[in-house]
Amino acid sequence: xxxxxxxxxxxxxxxxxxxxxxxxxxxxxxxxxxxxxxxxxxxxxxxxxxxxxxxxxxxxxxxxxxxxxxxxxxxxxxxxxxxxxxxxxxxxxxxxxxxxxxxxxxxxxxxxxxxxxxxxxxxxxxxxxxxxxxxxx
Numbered sequence: 001x002x003x004x005x006x007x008x009x010x011x012x013x014x015x016x017x018x019x020x021x022x023x024x025x026x027x028x029x030x031x032x033x034x035x036x037x038x039x040x041x042x043x044x045x046x047x048x049x050x051x052x053x054x055x056x057x058x059x060x061x062x063x064x065x066x067x068x069x070x071x072x073x074x075x076x077x078x079x080x081x082x083x084x085x086x087x088x089x090x091x092x093x094x095x096x097x098x099x100x101x102x103x104x105x106x107x108x109x110x111x112x113x114x115x116x117x118x119x120x121x122x123x124x125x126x127x128x129x130x131x132x133x134x135x136x137x
Contacts, residue, residue: 040068
């Protein structure tokens with residue numbers, strides 16, 4: 001799958017259009033390419049398409065959404081083998097409720113940016129780490 005000239009691609013999944021757009025604007029302002037999905041099913045549908053040529057480097061998902069929520073989305077991605085890192089966002093859940101990092105709502109743009117940078121940074125012990133290969137099945 002093709003990469004966008006070294007620009008990381010973030011998939012933002014949230015049923016609240018206003019919040020989804022807010023996160024997309026913040027991330028685009030940081031230079032990331034952003035794809036938006038309304039729920040876990042829509043996110044999985046996009047990720048399963050082979051014709052997009054897009055590699056998703058990070059998934060940011062609300063925990064609770066109609067249809068498929070963020071926890072089920074992350075579990076489904078994990079079952080498929082190597083998957084992009086997942087950042088959960090929630091106003092009511094705690095870190096004990098999810099299987100990865102959690103950003104509590106409401107949050108500041110700098111908080112979202114800091115989490116994205118941290119999760120997109122290659123692991124320090126792996127000089128051969130390639131985010132695009134980790135999930136480009």
